[in-house]
Amino acid sequence: MAEDNRQRVRRIRRAAQDIVKKGKDGHVKGISKDDAFRVGNHIDEVTEECINSINDIIERKSSNVMSN
Numbered sequence: 001m002a003e004d005n006r007q008r009v010r011r012i013r014r015a016a017q018d019i020v021k022k023g024k025d026g027h028v029k030g031i032s033k034d035d036a037f038r039v040g041n042h043i044d045e046v047t048e049e050c051i052n053s054i055n056d057i058i059e060r061k062s063s064n065v066m067s068n
Contacts, residue, residue, distance in 0.1 A: 002058045006051055013047040 020043065022028050023036030 002054055005054050009047055009050045009054070013043055016043050 017040060019028070020036050020040040023031040024033050024040070026033065028036070
């Protein structure tokens with residue numbers, strides 16, 4: 001289940017980064033290249049937070065199961 005959720009997060013990230021790439025290339029009207037770059041970095045940060053949250057949950061659950 002954890003790996004499925006990690007893959008979902010990565011797929012969402014990839015889709016969002018595809019849109020950001022269009023912005024960086026100048027193909028999205030009204031979005032500057034700088035804004036697209038900042039958003040791309042933010043997407044990566046949020047993705048990392050989500051993956052870390054999943055890993056923390058798995059670690060806590062494993063500890064709980066092993067202690068019982």
